[in-house]
Structure formats: structure tokens, C-alpha cells
Amino acid sequence: MVEVFITSRDDDGAAWxxxxxxxxxxxxxxxxxxxxxxxxxxFIHEYIEHVLGLGHESAVFVENVLRDNLYREWYGVNPTQLLYSSPSNMQASRASLQPERGVLQPHV
Structure with a gap:
């Protein structure tokens, strides 16, 4: 069994x-x-990398599949394309991405 703990630590990465x-x-x-x-x-990244033991590269591959396919189906849009401006970021791990401010703010 695997537990999931949501934290807000100042000195750690995105997930571990x-x-x-x-x-x-x-x-x-x-x-x-x-x-x-x-x-x-x-969660999916850490589960694939550590619990299943398939490694970081496999986990990053699944992240890219999720971004390109599932998120578009679930949300009607790929959220990383809205939040992150550079197309080169699509190949990066979510831990290294920096969101653009105000991208999802409602227009009045």
C-alpha cells in the first residue's frame, strides 16, 4: 500500500x-x-518511477502522454499549453515548469 501526503515545504521539489x-x-x-x-x-509520476520501479524516463514519458491526450479529453484543453508559454516546456518534467501569471484569469 502507498500513502499520499500533500505538503507545502519550502525546501523540497514538486514531488518525491x-x-x-x-x-x-x-x-x-x-x-x-x-x-x-x-x-x-x-502521483502518477512518482508511482511509475518508484512504486512500479520503471524509472524516471518512463514516468516522464507517461507525463507527456497525459498532457497531450488525457488532459485535452478531460478538461477540453491541455492545461500546460495555457499555463506555460514555451513549447519546449512540453518535454520538461512538471517540477521544472514555471507558470505564466494571469493566463487562466477570467476576462471581464
């Missing part, structure tokens, strides 16, 4: 696995809209 627990750091989230997919993606 330690002794049967997946830690997801929400400290870096700036927009409410990104929370659900960030937590989903972080």
Missing part, C-alpha cells in the same frame, strides 16, 4: 517518494486551476 509515501508539494502552485492536474500528474 520516501519509505512507502508519495509526497506532493503544493507550495509552488500559483493557480487553483492547476492543482488537480498537478496532483494527478505528480
Amino acid at each position: 517518494y520516501n519509505d512507502g509515501v508519495i509526497y506532493i508539494n503544493v507550495r509552488w502552485l500559483q493557480l487553483e486551476e492547476e492543482a488537480e492536474w498537478f496532483i494527478d500528474e505528480s
Whole structure:
């Protein structure tokens, strides 16, 4: 069994696995809209990399599949294309992405 612990630590990365627990750091989230997919993606990444033991590259591959296919189906849009301006970021891990401010703000 794997536990999931949501934290807001100042000195750790986006997510990590330690002794049967997946830690997801929400400290870096700036927009409410990104929370659900960030937590989903972080859990899946850590589970594939550490619990299944398939490694970091396999986990990053699955992240890219999720971004390109599932998120578009679930949300009607790929959230990383809204939140992150550079297309080169699509190949990066979510831990290294930096959101653009105000992208998902409603227009009045």
C-alpha cells in the first residue's frame, strides 16, 4: 500500500517518494486551476518511477502522454499549453515548469 501526503515545504521539489509515501508539494502552485492536474500528474509520476520501479524516463514519458491526450479529453484543453508559454516546456518534467501569471484569469 502507498500513502499520499500533500505538503507545502519550502525546501523540497514538486514531488518525491520516501519509505512507502508519495509526497506532493503544493507550495509552488500559483493557480487553483492547476492543482488537480498537478496532483494527478505528480502521483502518477512518482508511482511509475518508484512504486512500479520503471524509472524516471518512463514516468516522464507517461507525463507527456497525459498532457497531450488525457488532459485535452478531460478538461477540453491541455492545461500546460495555457499555463506555460514555451513549447519546449512540453518535454520538461512538471517540477521544472514555471507558470505564466494571469493566463487562466477570467476576462471581464
